[in-house]
Amino acid sequence: MAIPPPASDDQASTPREDGSRLAAFQARMFLGKTRRRESGTYFLVLGTTLFLVAIGLVMVLSSSAITSFASGDSGFFGAFLRQGTFALIGVPLMLVISRFPISFWKKWAWHFLGAGILLQLLVFVPGIGISSYGNQNWIRLGPLTGQPSEFLKLGLIVWMGFILWRKQDRLRDWKHALIPVFPAAVLAIGLVVLGADLGTGIIMFAIFMSALYFANVRMRILAIPLIFGALAVAAMTVLSPNRVARILNFAGDSCDASTDISGLCWQPLHGLWAIANGGVLGVGLGNSKAKWLWLPAAENDYIFAIIGEELGMVGAIVVILLYLVLTFALIRVMRNARDLFGTVVTGSILVWIVGQAFVNIGVVIGLLPVLGVPLPLLSSGGTALVSCLLGIGVVLSIARDSNHKPEDDALNDTLGARSWAPRVPA
Template sequence: MATTDLPSSRSGRPGSSAGRGASGTAPRRPHGAVVAVKNVFVAESSTFYTILGVTLFLVVFGVVMVLSSSSVEQYAKTHDFFGAASRQGLYAVLGVPLMLVASRIPARVWRKWAMRFFGAALALQLLVYTPLGIEVQGNRNWVGFGSFTAQPSEAIKLALALGIGAIMYVKRDKLDDWKEIFVPVGIATVLPLGMVLLGGDQGTAMIMLILVLGALYIGGARARHLLVILGSIAVVLPFVTMSSASRQVRISAWLSGCTDSNQYQDLCWQPVHGMWALASGGVFGVGLGNSKAKWSWLPEADNDYIFAIIGEELGLVGAVVVLALFIVLAVSMIKVIRQSDDPFVKTVTGAIMAWIIGQALVNIAVVLGLLPVLGVPLPLISAGGSALIMTLIAIGVVLSFARDLPGRRTDTGLDPRTFGAGGPAPQNGRLR
């Protein structure tokens, strides 16, 4: 016998006056409102959870490795084994909620505020050249407020991704006209790039170039135009590199393979001891916390060279797992790009992917001796508050895109966005 979802009266007759409103008419069920509330808690896509899970794992893993790699030097300096790890944990506690908040912001809001964010990031970078600016190892790329320091160029990376995404969205119908694309993108790139290079940070500038190229390629720029850009970079890069004496000697040491014994105590100390740390780890490592290189043998053990400590303590297995996690993150972001039909979403996701994955590969290549020392940290793992927080916010932007992919399904096999005010309502306990 057919069932009904109308309330029964005391007499047992469905739809009697006991079940009616004061006007005598049956109350209208707020189907749209109920479904709208339920959609807040609807299951996200598997891509969303994959990106979120890998990110959280890498952040926790990073805090553990910062503790392991920095404990000895921290105790020698401050008699506190947990100094660097505590700070990294605090940055993670701040960054993860910001990532989750960013994941709730719709793509249209990111697009609307992209250029404002870009302008604010440029203003922050200008502080580097004020009395607030701090120079570290020849690079003037930090600002200090008392005991607090920050790196504005990390915010510029996200701002650049959003800015280029907004430009590609506006110019989406003019991709064949190189002037329409590369003039605004060129201006948006040269300004922050020049500011970073003026401070002497070529490593960050290289990551920004990778980000821009990734954004243009994924955003639909023509291959012939990209080849012209690559050719221009190949011509200009040697001049920029040789403009600094410190870069020249570092590249010279890298090209010679650090075979000059006179350079061992200076330029080759860090790369040589990084390779020794990796080699001593073998397949399974010497065990978490048992690194010898961290006993003041390896400079920047918790930052630029943390991958060497991972290889020493966790071995080849641990190093491969880290690489695999970054590959999973890249594949998940590619899924977001493939499933979206929004040029802004595609471009920004491509830029963030190029930034995070490209920076990870550059860092690992430096540790392996495939590139000269560039001072680029390992995303989500290396110590550093500005880098961690801005990387988490950038991943939050991608999560916001993954949350609203076209055709996203619930575990019922239905697209939740087809329900709501005016959508199909439950009938007899079922959805038609």
């Protein structure tokens, strides 16, 4: 190797110049570390979510066009324009909060739960709370209406993840495993059920149970809230004649369109007829007959029936596969999470979005009685869409955190090796 000639006096660098070059080199190295590439799991979650939102916008436009025109709501595009506006709000918010560090969610966990409970209490304030389809779970603030229970779900999830993370070494004791998460969950779910929205209450209870499960709480401890929840659901069902009638119609298969023109059987029957009319390939996008005021809530709880009618069995299977892909991606985030907080929060959001999706689909195809829960990321409803996108944003934040190397985070010096064994699907 040739040795370069010594530098001349005017070419020789001074110590100050050497120090400047070293500082610039270190700065470039630091910037290179902070601009690390996101993982494939991150993009899988993001891409699947955006694909589902895009399908939802198309189907909301198709399924709501007739009802929007009939109600004089901005012609054929009223519901679609509202849903598109909330998508334009929710997607950027999702991307913004995906950049937040995990420490942000832990620091503000109590505030998120408190804000969710305060919003839910507004449904009982005269002049603010409004009733829809017999449920007192909506609020109106000026020109805006929303369902606070959707944001309460996310606040409860982040808070439970934080509490269980802080107590991870004491969760084998039933007192630490259930207090304070069980009383807080009872309060949050109770406020929702008090507004007669049992379907959302059941979803929130499933979220609560999944948080304990993924925190590796003992099964005999999980049996305590499970028995309590089952008894509570049974009592609230028996005390409601409408719910009893729904269960009897579902269990007895007594729905008859010739005798039940506008009763409890109308919606599930027309939903099944819409799917049957679609066949394998569907009648074509925009050609649904059920959306011509035959199927109630065609753009909301029963949008999957319109998907089956217009896009056929093929389109319905594609939607189901997208939820399965999202499930796979979220499980990967759970497995790669660096602490119990990431595992619990991601698992709870998985149960919330994917679990609620399959409950909705089960209702539409007749496997479950009518519960009145929307299809996440697809159904019309700005509050539900934005809250789901915020939940995915938290998952993306956890996915980014799991992509960091241990030496990039000084907190690892205090956290040390994992002392917990997450209960995550293989």
